[in-house]
């Protein structure tokens with residue numbers, strides 16, 4: 001069993017070069033990819049999440065750590081078989097129809113990706129029909145909607161209805177967020193979850209799917 | 213003979229030198245020429261192509277610099293806004309500064325309970341009436357995004373509610389070319405006719421392009437409508453440093469200005485000589501909370517820089533923000549951040565300054581905060597007035613008189629004091645300078661409580677001259693029409 005201290009440290013620092021070299025060297029030393037992923041990369045990212053939530057790290061540093069992990073994953077991927085679970089779950093995300101705010105949505109996607117989810121991003125101004133069509137295609141575990149305008153919030157229940165009509169409402173979890181959205185609203189429109197920021201979006205998504 | 217009086221220097225903030233201003237402007241032009249932008253409105257796309265823009269991939273446009281120069285030449289250097297009775301109250305030109313509230317707050321701090329709650333239409337009315345009654349607030353925006361009106365006509369409802377409750381100019385939001393027509397109809401009713409509105413506009417539309425470099429159809433609909441009807445408009449984007457734009461202020465400004473110049477070019481092509489308020493919104497994305505800050509020094513700095521660029525290059529009046537905060541309640545942070553932006557906006561001579569009274573990075577509005585800001589504006593006006601130096605103010609005779617006046621002689625007793633103290637001193641109304649005992653006797657109120665009391669007093673006592681019944685009835689008809 002290898003020591004992943006240097007790898008973990010490089011992930012936390014967002015030092016891509018060192019992290020990639022470390023990944024290669026532990027692979028060469030005979031560690032298995034699953035072990036490197038779980039005890040090296042993910043352990044590093046967990047520490048990053050921890051430090052961020054304590055206010056000890058800033059967003060660009062956290063995103064750099066996520067990028068570092070992604071680069072290291074490229075070396076590990078060939079060792080995983082088709083069907084091996086390397087993803088925490090599939091998320092289909094978009095900003096709802098009529099709404100063009102995308103910074104919050106992008107941040108949520110990036111954080112989720114960093115935490116190990118597989119993301120399909122539909123962009124902004126996404127109609128209920130587009131959500132449904134893409135959901136049929138990629139079969140996500142979570143449909144995630146962002147709205148920053150009270151005028152576009154009604155598109156959220158409309159999308160939920162459209163998922164219902166298409167017969168896939170109970171195959172997915174629906175998660176919503178954005179400045180005017182509240183927990184109460186999520187209950188009213190029968191969404192499965194609400195998150196107030198990108199960090200909590202990750203933990204709520206994990207809760208929804210029962211992964212850690 | 214009287215000695216010559218030197219002109220009074222009015223303190224002025226400058227944050228860019230000419231070379232820096234030109235470098236940012238050149239970068240903006242380069243963005244337009246080399247990177248280009250996405251124009252999603254077919255009519256605007258055609259206008260740009262006809263004028264010499266290079267179109268590729270359907271809606272991607274690259275814009276030669278000479279189109280910008282032409283638009284800058286044809287746009288008026290002065291925009292006059294009138295109150296709803298036809299008096300010119302806001303000549304947006306040179307160093308004139310005017311403060312007013314902001315638009316779509318989702319929440320407000322309830323005046324009675326102090327609790328943060330969702331905004332309703334009654335709040336729109338209260339904010340408008342308060343602004344009408346505050347001497348240093350020059351225009352109103354809605355300060356609310358009410359939950360108790362039909363959501364598809366929300367901007368028509370808040371506009372009508374403002375018209376009912378204020379006679380000062382109104383800066384309004386619309387969603388698209390659909391609701392802006394209804395808002396325009398209401399404005400024409402108030403002004404008396406289309407011509408009267410055009411001659412003495414009391415409205416200005418605030419629309420936004422999407423950073424980076426995207427111009428949606430509904431936004432362009434509003435821009436072209438305003439150009440054709442000669443309704444003043446401004447079209448900043450959200451090129452916030454680290455969010456919609458590079459994290460470094462120079463790059464964020466270059467992007468924001470490039471976006472604004474696209475708006476200006478389309479606007480002048482659609483209505484040559486129509487009034488366009490220049491501006492960008494360059495705040496920052498906070499790297500811990502990820503909110504776009506409404507209390508940061510960067511936004512104030514970037515708009516001071518824009519004011520310098522106006523003076524060096526553009527010559528058009530500019531849009532700005534001030535008097536807002538990221539604090540959740542009206543506390544010391546709110547006061548500090550509000551004052552910082554208010555005084556710097558005035559010192560750099562930004563022209564139309566909105567968002568006064570916002571808390572929680574623009575999510576919550578507060579009547580108390582607007583009331584406080586009214587006094588902070590007064591304080592800043594006093595400071596920017598400078599120090600008049602002349603025989604009267606040097607007061608050498610007075611000094612001579614008092615000093616030679618014998619025991620008991622003092623400045624406080626002199627007629628010179630009586631004659632000048634009102635102008636020579638800033639006389640606060642809400643900022644407390646009372647002695648401890650009297651402060652305690654008066655209820656030991658902090659500034660928040662005093663502003664609360666004052667806001668309540670204005671709302672109960674201030675009379676807003678009502679609009680004629682006929683106008684009010686027709687507004688109701690417009691609201692009911694679908």
Ligand code: B1M
Pocket residue numbers: 098099100101102103104105107108144145146147148149150151175176177178179180194195196197198199201315316317318357385386418419420421422423424448449450451452455456497501502503504572573574575
């Ligand atoms: C699926 O699960 C989840 C879970 C969590 C989720 C989630 C999904 N989605 C978000 N989250 C959460 O996690 C994110 C990261 O922590 C967070 O995302 P946020 O988006 O909150 O945070 C981002 C990282 C940073 N924040 C932002 O990017 C938003 C900041 C503010 C200032 C803002 C910006 C920047 C913009 N805007 Co707009 N804008 C405002 C905003 C004011 C505010 N106080 O928030 C708001 C949202 N805008 C508003 C308005 C009115 C408008 N805007 C408009 C335009 C723009 C810009 C283009 C200029 C720009 C967006 C650029 C872009 N590319 O996105 C217009 C509409 C355009 C349109 N059709 O969409 C326009 C109508 C203005 C106009 N006059 O045209 C107001 C909305 C009021 C309302 N309730 O309806 C507003 C609150 C400002 C205000 N006080 O007036 C959380 O909310």
